[in-house]
Amino acid sequence: MGFCIITDSASDVPKSVIKEYNLHVMPTPVTIEGTDYFDGETIFPDQFYEIQASGKEIKTYHISQYMFEEHFRPFAARGDEVLYICFSTGIAGTFNAAKLAYEEICEEYPGFQMTIIDSKCASLGYGLIVERLLRMQKNGAPKELLIEAAHFFCEHMEHAVTVVELNYLFQGGRLSRTSFLAGTVLDIKPIIIVDEGGSLKAVEKVRGWKKAQKRILDMVGEKGKNLENQVIGAVYGTDTDAFAYLLHELKERYHVKGILEGRVGCAIGAHTGPGILGIVFFNEIDERYEEYLQ
Numbered sequence: 001m002g003f004c005i006i007t008d009s010a011s012d013v014p015k016s017v018i019k020e021y022n023l024h025v026m027p028t029p030v031t032i033e034g035t036d037y038f039d040g041e042t043i044f045p046d047q048f049y050e051i052q053a054s055g056k057e058i059k060t061y062h063i064s065q066y067m068f069e070e071h072f073r074p075f076a077a078r079g080d081e082v083l084y085i086c087f088s089t090g091i092a093g094t095f096n097a098a099k100l101a102y103e104e105i106c107e108e109y110p111g112f113q114m115t116i117i118d119s120k121c122a123s124l125g126y127g128l129i130v131e132r133l134l135r136m137q138k139n140g141a142p143k144e145l146l147i148e149a150a151h152f153f154c155e156h157m158e159h160a161v162t163v164v165e166l167n168y169l170f171q172g173g174r175l176s177r178t179s180f181l182a183g184t185v186l187d188i189k190p191i192i193i194v195d196e197g198g199s200l201k202a203v204e205k206v207r208g209w210k211k212a213q214k215r216i217l218d219m220v221g222e223k224g225k226n227l228e229n230q231v232i233g234a235v236y237g238t239d240t241d242a243f244a245y246l247l248h249e250l251k252e253r254y255h256v257k258g259i260l261e262g263r264v265g266c267a268i269g270a271h272t273g274p275g276i277l278g279i280v281f282f283n284e285i286d287e288r289y290e291e292y293l294q
Contacts, residue, residue, distance in 0.1 A: 001079040003143045005134055006071075008063060008094060009039040010087040010267035011127035012235055014260065021134040026071045028087075028267040031059045039266045048266040049238050049274040060270045062092040068101030076109035083147060084116045085130050085154075087267075090198030091122055115147055119154045120198030124262040125280040128233040129153040131260055136292040149289045156284040158223045160216035161192040161200075164209055164239070164275025191215050209275075213242055216279055217249050224254070224281045229290070231258040232281040237274040246277060 006024040007013060018025055027038035030048075033056050037043035052058060075082050087094040095118045102114050119126035132153060133146055141149070189212035191204035206212050220227065234250065236243035243261075250256055264276050 003081045005083045007085045007130045012123045012262045012265050013127040014262050017131050030266045045263045058270050062094040065097045065101045068098050072105045076105050076112040081113040085119050085126050088120045088198030089118050117150050121157050122194050123268045124233040124235045125157050125159050128260055128280050139292045141292040156282050158281050158283050159194040160219040161278040162189050162212040162216050163272050165273040220279055223283050226285045227254040227256050229257055232256050233260040235262040235264050235278045237264045237276040242277050
């Protein structure tokens with residue numbers, strides 16, 4: 001019996017974290033030309049983006065109730081208590097499917113205790129939260145404090161994201177035809193956040209890829225708090241040069257405590273394309289949790 005923190009692969013938690021904490025990550029399904037793959041298990045970013053570039057048909061769908069039941073059942077059978085930090089309901093139906101699966105498992109194991117938190121975050125936004133909670137747990141934080149901290153972290157997470165190609169957002173219905181055509185001609189790049197409801201939202205438009213990178217960097221300074229004491233997160237798809245620039249600037253401008261580096265997997269990359277760049281960070285810090293993060 002134990003208290004287990006788990007998540008799904010749309011969190012883009014780095015392999016190093018998964019290995020260090022033996023983290024259970026439930027894979028998001030993706031279908032390519034009619035063949036099913038599982039994000040982080042049978043398909044990985046480099047392979048995925050190569051396939052995407054070839055123009056093959058790609059579809060993602062959230063983890064089903066049945067899949068969740070298969071993942072939850074071993075925890076229930078062992079008598080473990082579980083904290084699941086889940087992909088935002090504003091983007092996918094993961095949370096509702098997980099709740100239904102939990103209710104079903106409770107029919108088999110009435111004493112099974114599980115807390116499912118809708119992170120209202122995307123990608124490393126909640127991957128970073130999971131990493132913080134695992135660190136807190138390693139440093140002796142009790143489960144009640146971990147659950148409380150999880151809610152706090154989710155409420156105070158900021159995302160600053162941009163993409164090179166607009167066609168993926170257009171194909172996924174997240175960009176109008178007019179915006180897509182005009183943006184392509186004028187080299188417009190959207191600045192995307194995850195809003196309070198947990199949905200992706202384009203809040204600004206800038207002209208040129210370099211200006212887009214600089215804008216998301218500026219947003220860190222505008223919204224972040226106590227950045228010098230934060231381990232923040234940064235993610236990319238395939239643009240290693242842009243990512244290197246981002247890391248350098250984050251360290252030079254904000255003197256952040258550390259950076260958790262991640263790759264955007266197919267759960268998110270299918271909708272944004274390979275040219276995604278993002279920074280995740282907190283707009284508030286609570287000292288009650290910081291003592292377990294030293």
